[in-house]
Amino acid sequence: MxxxxxxxxxxxxxxxRQSARPAHIQRLEDLKNEGRLLVAGPHPALDTEEPNDAGFTGSLVIAEFDSLEAAELWADADPYVAAGVYQKVTVKPFRAVLP
Structure with a gap:
């Protein structure tokens, strides 16, 4: 799911973010290579593709895991969590309907 x-x-x-980005991206690449990643990316702080110094307000990852617990464990191990980037992480089941 x-x-x-x-x-x-x-x-x-x-x-x-910048200090932990390489390890964060590597984990996403691993999910992609396993065929489990649907989409991933940051939320720009400004209404633009490249917010520059304004940075980002958060991130979204939608990926396949065996269970909610497995998804939560994966999220908890994110290098951005260890680096103090995130103040809150929410994990929810997701059902892809379209396209």
């Missing part, structure tokens, strides 16, 4: 992992950043998280 798919699970949506919705994360909210702490204020001024850009520097924290």
């Amino acid at each position: 798919y699970y949506a992992i919705l994360s909210e950043d702490v204020a001024d998280s850009l520097t924290l």
Whole structure:
């Protein structure tokens, strides 16, 4: 089943994000290579593709896991969590309907 992992950043998280980004991206690449990643990406702080110094307000990952508990464990192990980027992480079941 798919699970949506919705994360909210702490204020001024850009520097924290940059330091943990390579490890964060590698985990997403691993999900993609396993055929389990539906979509992943950040929420820009500004209404633009490249918010520059404004940074991001959070992230969304939708991926396949065996259970809610497995998705929560994966989310808890995110390098952004360890780096203090996220102030809140919510994991919910997700059902893809369209397209």
